[in-house]
Amino acid sequence: QVQMVxxxxxxxxxxxxxxxxxxxxxxxxxxxxxxWMRQAPGQGLQWLGWINTYNGKAILPxxxxxxxxxxxxxxxxxxxxxxxxxxxxxxxxxYCARGQANFRVRxxxxxxxxxxxxxxx
Amino acid sequence: xxxxxxxxxxxxxxxxxITISCTGASSDLSAYSFISWYQQHPGKVPKLMLYDVTNxxxxxxxxxxxxxxxxTASLTISGLQAEDEGDYYCASYVSDxxxxxxxxxxxxxL
Numbered sequence: 001q002v003q004m005v006x007x008x009x010x011x012x013x014x015x016x017x018x019x020x021x022x023x024x025x026x027x028x029x030x031x032x033x034x035x036w037m038r039q040a041p042g043q044g045l046q047w048l049g050w051i052n053t054y055n056g057k058a059i060l061p062x063x064x065x066x067x068x069x070x071x072x073x074x075x076x077x078x079x080x081x082x083x084x085x086x087x088x089x090x091x092x093x094x095y096c097a098r099g100q101a102n103f104r105v106r107x108x109x110x111x112x113x114x115x116x117x118x119x120x121x
Numbered sequence: 122x123x124x125x126x127x128x129x130x131x132x133x134x135x136x137x138x139i140t141i142s143c144t145g146a147s148s149d150l151s152a153y154s155f156i157s158w159y160q161q162h163p164g165k166v167p168k169l170m171l172y173d174v175t176n177x178x179x180x181x182x183x184x185x186x187x188x189x190x191x192x193t194a195s196l197t198i199s200g201l202q203a204e205d206e207g208d209y210y211c212a213s214y215v216s217d218x219x220x221x222x223x224x225x226x227x228x229x230x231l
Contacts, residue, residue, distance in 0.1 A: 035220070037222075044124075044210060044222060044223070044224045044225040045159070045167065045210050045212075045222045045225070046222065047212070047219070047220040047221065047222055050218075050220075059217075059218045059219065061219055095166070095167070100172070104155075104214065104218065105214075105218065105220070106153075106155040106157065106172070106173070106213075106214035106220070107155075107157035107169060107172035107173070107212070108157070108169065108212075109168075109169035109172075109178060110169075111166045111167055111168075112166070113166060114166060
């Protein structure tokens with residue numbers, strides 16, 4: 001079955017960077033986009049962007065364009081999300097999810113188990 | 122992009138029907154029929170419940186239904202069950218390949 005398995009929890013200091021991985025299985029990796037979201041403690045979901053796994057192009061909201069990089073490794077069916085210049089308000093659970101296609105991504109299923117990133121001095 | 126607006130909480134008794142609304146800031150939702158809904162139980166991963174306004178993924182109960190009118194989308198749960206309790210989020214495709222989420226609605230089954 002389709003599965004998204006993410007890397008383990010991270011603890012980082014302010015100003016550092018974090019890279020979260022998302023390994024997909026059970027389908028053709030390059031046929032579906034990978035989307036990233038996050039959820040701060042007790043808060044709602046926030047969209048971080050998505051990456052076209054066929055051509056490697058990422059679409060990011062303006063808010064994250066300076067700090068987020070999304071990449072893929074098609075040889076291992078793995079997507080990566082790097083967040084730089086970490087601040088305390090970046091503390092959240094980070095989720096990856098499969099988009100319904102590589103075009104006009106608009107719904108996400110299934111989701112990875114989430115990766116807790118804690119930013120603390 | 123501004124977040125979509127959802128009620129903070131809704132409640133209902135078992136067997137009743139409830140509706141959760143999701144309103145766009147301007148014409149976010151009226152331009153496209155690309156609304157999706159996600160259910161999240163405490164401490165769990167979000168689960169897709171509806172996509173493209175009205176479509177249910179395989180395995181999702183037909184007690185869940187969706188609609189859209191103008192700039193407001195709605196999720197209706199009929200025959201409310203205790204297991205439906207949790208948080209519900211709407212999401213919409215907006216312009217330029219971007220996505221915006223609603224703030225979430227906490228559903229309590231009384």
